Amino acid sequence: MRKKVCRFILHLLGWKVEVSVPDYPKCVICVAPHTSNTDFFLGKLAYLSIGRHAGFLIKKDWFFFPLNIIFRSMGGIPVDRSKHSDLIDQIVGKFNKHEHFNIAITPEATRKRNPDWKKGFYFIALKANVPIVLAYIDYKEKSIGLKKTFIPTGDFEKDLIKIKQFYKNYHAKYPDLFAIE
Template identity: 35%
Template sequence: MRPTMKRLLARTWLKLNGWKTFGTIDHDKFVMIAAPHTSNWDLIYMLAVGWEMNVKIRWLGKHTIFRPPFGWIFRRLGGIPVDRRAHHNLVEQAAQHLREADAMVLAVPPAGTRSARPYWKSGFYWIAHTAGVPIALGFLDYGKREGGVGGFFTPTGDVHKDMDVLREFYADKRGKIPKNESRIRLREEDREEAA
């Protein structure tokens, strides 16, 4: 589908559902946080917001959704299958893809699932840090029916300080199913405090 057609389709879908988009994209490659992630609808709205903003989003998804008969559709929509049970140095692989690409937007849902969890997974942070690219504060706020990018920041390596920035930004963002929202905290923060 041509970009202009995607944009028109996305704009129509979002308008019919009462959504607005916010933010500007001023980087060619970055990791985009996809949060809060509480519903299967998040993928549809994330893609619509991306298309409306004229951004081709690549995203990580559970490997099982890429099986036949619909797997090819998810790949065509920018999906990259990930087996969450296996640890195959995903951070380094994703960082390498970003370093080698001329332009790439990699959306990562830090909760790692649609269910409430006590911690975000840190992959989004370490992918960006390892690749030397910024992190975009991508969001879907079902409470306000808004989506977009709330700015960029470059991870400093000071996990707690950087996570404070994220906690402040995402504090008022509501997922489609608020009870499924995960706590905005990384396990590394607890380790730092215990040390």
Template identity: 40%
Template sequence: MRHTIFDTPIVNSCFRFLSHLGLKLFGWKLEGQRPNARKYVIIAAPHTSNWDFILIIACAFCFRINIYWMGKNSLFKGPFGGIMTWLGGIPVDRSKANGLVQQMVDTFHNATDLAVAIPPEGTRNKVRQWKSGFYHVAHGAEVPIALSFLDYKKKVGGFGPMFFTTGDYASDLKKIQEFYQPMTGKNPEKFA
């Protein structure tokens, strides 16, 4: 993959310090450990606010993870497009089915180390059901899913266990969602 803020030596150290400091000043704590795998999909939930992005990036610095993330392509237009890419962003055109899952599977197969964050809701708005792309990417690439979280009620962010897909999407999804059941998003009414 390409060069990002996470592998820019001096900038990385500065942002790691600022991330630790910022999280501490705002009362946030980290839980869990950095995933013990070279390649994995990170699901970041609940995703109910723009603040989630800032907190996930701060957590990535604190856990020393070179994270990539998928975001709607409109975020990558205009003067901030280059910054979003440098922050690890991968633009996604949500208006059409364009083989994105297979593209990400191929990217995983061609990488030595890769961590990609995919919000299972696919949006900050309330959804009735999670999108399945994160699961199909992980299963197709034969990589685990790191269950990362932001619990605004407890002001805790971090990682739970690694989850290995079985191919039974309905059963696996139920187990994954059970992990997130007690979590509270910034806007709890948007997290189903």
């Protein structure tokens, strides 16, 4: 039922969802571009519309009552950027603990222009030995997709260039805030 409702909402809004990757039991979903809070809602609707569930990282500042209850129920994991933490190891622990665990991460880590993507999504996948699914939200085409599987090699710099190249033809809600270089 939830799947149909999400599909219906996306259809009403004029969005389509394209999927060409398997439903992995475990993966890191790299989502870009991320320039608007709307990205979260569209991405969540799209993933639910194909019958899949993924947790997500979200700034700790959003975890106040009653939003904390809603976000936790949706799979939200608060991130406190003011503290140095072992977030990568915590998320890897979740992969090791569960037979099925997917997590969506926006490597830009902000809605502002940031060509220096965070490394966490990559090292979580590498340490947990899971694939990275490259997912996009394209406002120009009104398309949301899970289009490519990327297996990290351990050479972050080279791999990040390839990952960013994947996103070069997708259009953010606010294009001037999206940077891959």
